Every structure is written in structure tokens, then in C-alpha cells.
Amino acid sequence: MKREEMMVACCGDLSGKVRGKAFPLAQMDKRLRRGVGWTPTNVQITCFDAIAESPFGSLGDLMLIPDPSTCVSFESEEGAPKENFVLGNIRYTDGRPWEFCTRSVLEAALQRLQSVAGVTLYGAFEHEFQLKHRLGDLGKAFTLGGFQEERHFCEAIIAAMREAGVTPDTILKEFGAGQFEVTMGPQRGVTIADHSLITRELVGLVARELSYESTFTPIRDPAGVGNGVHVHMSMLDSAGDPVTYDPNGKHELSDVAGKFVAGILKYLDSIIAITAPSVVSYLRLTPHRWSAAFNNLGFRDREASVRICPVSDISDIARAAQFNFEFRAADATANPHLALAAIVHAGVQGIEEGLAVPEATQEDLSLLSPEALAARGYVRLPQTLEAALQRFEENETVCGWFPEGFADVYVKHKEGEIAYLADKTQTEICEAYESVY
Numbered sequence: 167m168k169r170e171e172m173m174v175a176c177c178g179d180l181s182g183k184v185r186g187k188a189f190p191l192a193q194m195d196k197r198l199r200r201g202v203g204w205t206p207t208n209v210q211i212t213c214f215d216a217i218a219e220s221p222f223g224s225l226g227d228l229m230l231i232p233d234p235s236t237c238v239s240f241e242s243e244e245g246a247p248k249e250n251f252v253l254g255n256i257r258y259t260d261g262r263p264w265e266f267c268t269r270s271v272l273e274a275a276l277q278r279l280q281s282v283a284g285v286t287l288y289g290a291f292e293h294e295f296q297l298k299h300r301l302g303d304l305g306k307a308f309t310l311g312g313f314q315e316e317r318h319f320c321e322a323i324i325a326a327m328r329e330a331g332v333t334p335d336t337i338l339k340e341f342g343a344g345q346f347e348v349t350m351g352p353q354r355g356v357t358i359a360d361h362s363l364i365t366r367e368l369v370g371l372v373a374r375e376l377s378y379e380s381t382f383t384p385i386r387d388p389a390g391v392g393n394g395v396h397v398h399m400s401m402l403d404s405a406g407d408p409v410t411y412d413p414n415g416k417h418e419l420s421d422v423a424g425k426f427v428a429g430i431l432k433y434l435d436s437i438i439a440i441t442a443p444s445v446v447s448y449l450r451l452t453p454h455r456w457s458a459a460f461n462n463l464g465f466r467d468r469e470a471s472v473r474i475c476p477v478s479d480i481s482d483i484a485r486a487a488q489f490n491f492e493f494r495a496a497d498a499t500a501n502p503h504l505a506l507a508a509i510v511h512a513g514v515q516g517i518e519e520g521l522a523v524p525e526a527t528q529e530d531l532s533l534l535s536p537e538a539l540a541a542r543g544y545v546r547l548p549q550t551l552e553a554a555l556q557r558f559e560e561n562e563t564v565c566g567w568f569p570e571g572f573a574d575v576y577v578k579h580k581e582g583e584i585a586y587l588a589d590k591t592q593t594e595i596c597e598a599y600e601s602v603y
Contacts, residue, residue, distance in 0.1 A: 171247040175202050175232045175254050178268050178363050180579045181213040182443070182501045182603070186230065191250060194232075201229035204256055209266045210579055213444075213499070213602045218582020221575065228264055230254050236360050238368075240329035242375055249371060253360055265569035268503040269356065275507040275567070276355050279514050283422050285409060287510060289399040289490070290335070290352040291362035293498060295369060296386060296393060298379040298600075300344030312339030316346070319376055323348060326368040332361045342391030352398065362395075362502035382498035383599045384442070384450045388592060392450035394457055395497050397509065398475065400490040401426075411489035416523040417465060417474055418489065424523035427463060427472055427491055429516015430509055431524060434461040434471055434495060435545050436561040437508040439554035443580060444499035445587055446599050448550050451495065453532035458495035460544050465526040471495045471547070474526065495547065499603055511567040555580055 173194055176186035187202040206222035236253035256267035263270035276287060297316070306312030313320060316339070324334040333351030340347045348369065350361055366382060373380040385392040400410040401423060412420040419427060442451055453459045456468050464470025477488040496505050524543065531544060539545065548554035555577050558564060565573035587595050 169247050174251040175230050176251050177230055177254055177256055178501045178503055180209055180501060180576060182499050183213055184363060184367055198232055198234055201231035204228040204230045212579060212583040212586060214586045216582055216586050219578045227259055229257050229259055231257055238330040238364055240326055265572055266575060268501045271568060272356055272359055272503040272507040275510040279510055282514050283517050285401040285403055285422060286354050287399060288352055288354055288402050289358045289397060290350050291502060292347060292349045292396040293366060294340055294345060294347045294393040295380050295382045296342060297344040298381060303343045306339055307341045308339060322372045323369055326372055327365060330364055330368060332364055345391060359502040359506045366498060381600045381603055383603045384444060384447045384497040384499060386596055386600050388449050392455055392457060397493040397496060398490050408486045411486040417526055419523055422517060425517040425521050426513035428521035428523055429513045430472055431461045431463060432516060432521060433512040433564055435547055436557045436564045437512055438495055438547055439558040440508040441496040441500050441505045444599055445551050445584060446596055447497050447499060451547055459547055460531045462527045462531060462544055463524050470527060551584060
């Protein structure tokens with residue numbers, strides 16, 4: 167049977183899913199100019215393929231315009247047509263960015279950072295995921311044997327990343343049953359999130375080619391290990407030189423980086439609905455899970471929401487170029503473009519407000535009373551998605567970072583997701599997320 171090579175124009179939506187339309191590869195030049203048709207109400211398709219309350223109904227037309235710099239093309243099996251997809255921006259038919267295009271939302275946040283501070287974001291995502299069939303991994307955490315058992319899978323992921331233009335960094339057998347972590351090299355600006363989204367899709371594609379099932383769900387079993395997303399960030403000036411490190415700064419953070427981090431922490435409880443946006447995200451965001459439960463800065467502390475990462479004195483890379491901080495209160499149910507946009511906006515708000523760099527915690531905050539936490543400027547992060555959404559929509563500053571109407575549509579989207587899970591047990595809810603992520 168003959169097959170014609172296709173290209174899929176894609177976008178990441180509010181649910182963190184990647185949706186799109188395929189067209190013959192021979193039409194690529196035309197589609198770069200004209201795009202493919204898109205429907206406004208698509209934005210309200212939840213991760214469970216239900217349509218949440220939509221202000222658009224059946225009305226309106228949009229165009230999804232591919233960005234050729236994001237084009238992915240690689241041979242998944244010898245002799246078969248290549249797997250091709252390309253990310254793009256959703257625009258009105260007159261070319262204006264659509265308010266609910268997550269990639270455009272990130273581009274606006276990055277433009278704000280450049281305008282306010284004169285710097286470019288430089289960073290990378292780390293992803294944890296699990297292979298569903300690997301349940302008996304006792305004694306395999308971080309081991310050579312654990313890697314070797316899935317060496318073919320891991321090598322295929324690295325090869326796919328490289329062929330797709332994503333710089334591979336590491337892949338390892340992680341702590342949990344069937345759990346792996348894949349990391350990528352740092353990039354500038356919107357490409358940070360582009361490569362995150364591409365890598366997730368490549369892991370799923372490689373898994374399917376091997377008849378495996380992978381899942382990025384935040385948590386499969388409340389008693390088990392969770393899967394997080396860690397976002398490493400630093401900043402570059404107009405010459406491309408690193409400006410995050412200052413040997414005389416508090417915690418060695420430069421003035422701009424310190425204020426940026428302070429902004430993230432000040433507004434974290436109001437953006438967590440975007441960075442950890444599933445019902446099961448809040449089973450993971452609890453103390454002693456190596457995730458995040460408070461709006462704290464940590465110095466090499468993997469339970470802090472923002473962690474100052476270590477640098478190596480024996481590396482051939484300069485200390486300033488190594489120096490970065492890591493956002494840990496995220497997972498893969500979040501759209502990477504939207505999550506990064508929220509983080510950047512919070513950081514820029516901190517710069518604009520001239521916030522002081524907080525102290526770095528070196529203790530177990532879960533042992534402190536609410537009064538003691540409040541006295542030191544800490545808050546317990548929301549413990550349910552409903553509570554997180556409430557803090558988001560009640561914070562006028564945070565909602566004001568996004569285009570008009572965005573906050574209301576986003577909340578309705580998540581309320582539709584919550585409604586789908588009504589009357590399900592905790593086990594059934596975990597199974598539902600495992601099946602769609």
C-alpha cells in the first residue's frame with residue numbers, strides 16, 4: 167500500500183496536549199504562508215476530550231501558522247515515510263496573535279522580560295516519566311543495570327532528540343518503578359519550551375514504536391513516586407554573556423536574577439494552577455516527596471520550589487556560565503509554553519517591584535506552624551487544584567499579565583477537567599491521568 171509523507175502542524179493547548187492538523191509535505195511552503203484552519207472552541211478541549219464551557223461556541227475561524235524553525239523530521243523505522251511535525255502560532259485570519267495561543271503568550275512574556283530588564287532567558291526543562299510495563303524494578307534505581315535493560319529505548323530517544331534538533335543531555339533510570347528522566351541542553355527564549363514539548367512527543371513516539379506505553383502523569387499511585395518537571399533558568403545580556411551570577415550578591419545571585427527569583431516566590435501560590443494544573447498534581451506537591459510544598463528558595467535543596475543549583479569548580483566551563491536556578495513546582499500536565507510564561511511574568515514582576523532576595527531555607531518547613539511560616543514570609547502552596555484556581559483568579563496582578571479574557575477561559579477549562587472526574591475514587595482519578603499523559 168502506498169503512503170504519502172505528511173507534515174502535522176501542531177500547537178500545545180491549555181491541557182498540555184499537542185493538537186494539530188496533517189497536510190501533505192509537498193504543501194509545506196504554502197502552509198508556512200497560509201497555515202491550516204483552526205477553531206476557537208478547540209481551546210476548551212480538556213485532557214479527557216470533553217469540551218469545557220466555551221465563550222466561542224461554534225463561531226469563529228483562526229489559522230495555525232507553522233514556524234519552520236521548529237520543524238521535526240526523522241525516520242522512526244527504516245524505509246517508512248518520516249515522522250514530521252512542526253509547531254506554530256494560532257492567529258486571527260488578519261494575522262494578529264490569538265489571545266489563547268500559548269506560544270504567543272510566552273513570546274509576550276519574554277518580550278516583557280527583555281523590555282524591563284534587557285536580558286534574554288536561557289534555560290532547559292528536565293522531564294521524569296514512567297514506562298507502564300516496568301513494575302518490578304526493585305533495586306534498579308539509578309543503576310547501570312536498570313539503564314541497560316532499556317538501553318535500546320534510551321538510545322532511540324537520544325537519537326530522535328538529536329535528529330529533531332534538540333540537544334540531548336542525559337537520560338537515566340530514575341528512582342521509581344519504571345521511571346526515567348531525560349534532560350536537554352539549554353536554549354534561548356521560546357525555544358526552551360519548544361524543545362520541552364518536542365521531547366515529550368518524541369518519548370511517546372519512541373515508546374509506541376517499541377510497543378511500550380509511557381506516562382508523564384504527576385503521580386500514578388498516591389503511595390508511589392511522582393513525576394516532575396524541573397525548569398532550569400539563567401539570563402544572558404544583549405551580547406550573549408551570562409548575567410545571573412554575582413560573587414558578591416546574596417546567594418551569588420545578580421541583582422536582576424535575585425529580583426526575578428523573588429518575584430517567582432511571591433506569586434508562586436497564584437501561578438501554581440498553571441505550572442501544576444491537574445487534580446493529581448497536588449498529591450505530588452506535598453512535603454518529603456522531593457517536589458515542592460512551600461514558596462521557598464533553597465540552596466541545593468530538592469524540596470524547595472526554587473533551587474539554586476550547584477556549580478563545579480573542576481569544570482572547564484566558567485562559573486558564571488554554569489550558574490542557574492531551578493523551578494521545581496511543575497509537572498507535565500502543564501503546557502510548557504504557558505508554564506514558562508507564568509514563571510517569567512512572575513519574575514519580571516519581581517524586577518519591577520524591586521523585591522529583595524529571600525533567605526534560602528535549610529530546614530524542614532513542614533515542621534513550622536502556619537504562624538511561624540507567615541512570620542517568615544512563607545505560605546503553604548495550595549493543596550487542591552480548586553484552591554489553586556481560586557488563588558489564580560483572585561490575584562488581579564497575575565490575571566493582568568495575560569490577554570483579556572484569558573484567565574476566565576483558563577479557569578473554565580480546568581473546571582471542565584475537574585467535572586469529568588466527579589464521583590471517581592482517588593485510584594480512578596490517578597488511572598485517568600495516567601492514561602492521558
